[in-house]
Amino acid sequence: MSRVDAPVVGERIPPLHRNRDFLLLWSGSAVSMLGSTASLVAYPLLVLALTGSPGAAGLAGFVALLPTLLFQLPAGALVDRWDRRRVMIWCDVLRALGVGSIVAAIAVDELHLWHVLAVGFVEGTLSVGYELAAGAAIPNVVHPSQVTTALSRNEARERAAVMAGTPLGGALFGLGRILPFVLDTVSYLVSLLTLLFIRRDFQAAPADATDPDTRPGKLAAELTHGLRWLWGQPFLRTATLLVAGSNLLFRVLFLIIIVAFEAAGAAPAAIGLLLGVAGTSGVLGSLVATWCAGRFPMRAIVVAANWVWALMTCVIALTDDRYLIGAAYALMWFVGPIWNVAVAGYQMAITPDRIQGRVLSAVSLLANGAVALGSLVGGFLLESLGPAPAAWSMAVWMVLLAALATLSRSIRRAGFLPIEPSRRS
DSSP states (O other): OOTTTOOOTTOOOOOGGGOHHHHHHHHHHHHHHHHHHHHHHHHHHHHHHHHOOHHHHHHHHHHHHTHHHHSHHHHHHHHHHSOHHHHHHHHHHHHHHHHHHHHHHHHTTOOOHHHHHHHHHHHHHHHHHHHHHHHHHHHHHSOGGGHHHHHHHHHHHHHHHHHHHHHHHHHHHHHOTTHHHHHHHHHHHHHHHHHHTOOSOSSSOOOOTTSTTSSTTOHHHHHHHHHHHHHTOHHHHHHHHHHHHHHHHHHHHHHHHHHHHHHTTOOHHHHHHHHHHHHHHHHHHHHHHHHHHHHSOHHHHHHHHHHHHHHHHHHHHHOOOHHHHHHHHHHHHHHHHHHHHHHHHHHHHHSOGGGHHHHHHHHHHHHHHHHHHHHHHHHHHHHHTOHHHHHHHHHHHHHHHHHHHHHOHHHHTOOSOOSSOOOOO
């Protein structure tokens, strides 16, 4: 039995498949992720059909994702200050109303661009709060020894939702432009229903006036508390910066592969197959993530993951064989969930419950900021250098990150994942 899964002596711990509240939270989130992924694909298609403008379609996609950068820190503070379950309930109610208004507007043929942009922005904003509250709730819904197992199942859920939701959104839109948004609306109502039946509290206690960072006049301190706490943890600080750097790589690499495949005359179906194989590999990686987290120290997981990514990036830069590129890309996706579960499990284990939301928001801000930056960097590199030199520049970047991970003192000192989540005030 692994260190992570070892139960407390004398305590009977029901398996996760018998944890009613976790199953409700997991399944409700799975359905809402499926719906929101389908609608995220459909938003640009809807705007393109509405306006005929590719620029407006790109704007719709950007507006829907913009809240992930703007509102991470405020949302993190709110999910620590307010009751997390109620936050999630209100997010589902308002998201269902917003997307439902799109359905109604399409039904009466009165949809306008400003309406689509407004709903996309609001839905994206509420999704930030929902996801942070759901993530911060995990240590309070499952036993401490099962946190990494729960995280690995969440990883599998998210990757499966993206795998299924992306083609489903396009297929439903082809059948009728209203259908992806009907699915999204229903998915939020299903998620709302599951939340209403959950019995456990999602936090030890919401932040109150005794918290020095939630007193009147302390808004700036409250918003930055997660960042400041994260920066004071050497291992988490280094791991977060490393994942930000690798996220930038993944976004650039995605663009490089798409452009290279198209230049080689690959059919869109071949690109879709590549992404499908990579997504399947990610699901498989999430299934072994708990096993890895329990049997290998954090330093081994972090260093090994970075070197796998570095070596596979070099393979992609060296070859033009589409099958070899696909295999290398799939292996990179396999390693990703192992990293995510281990590092997220470590973060949840040592973070006081009262600031879980703020710390999660700080990590998410850095990671998502790197993805957004990667889109800009990828476009610039492809425009100025071309696919092959751009791939080599990313290979050099990832080798440097792997070397930094290997040489980092805070990474080298990291041992096994802690079992007991922190309850410090």
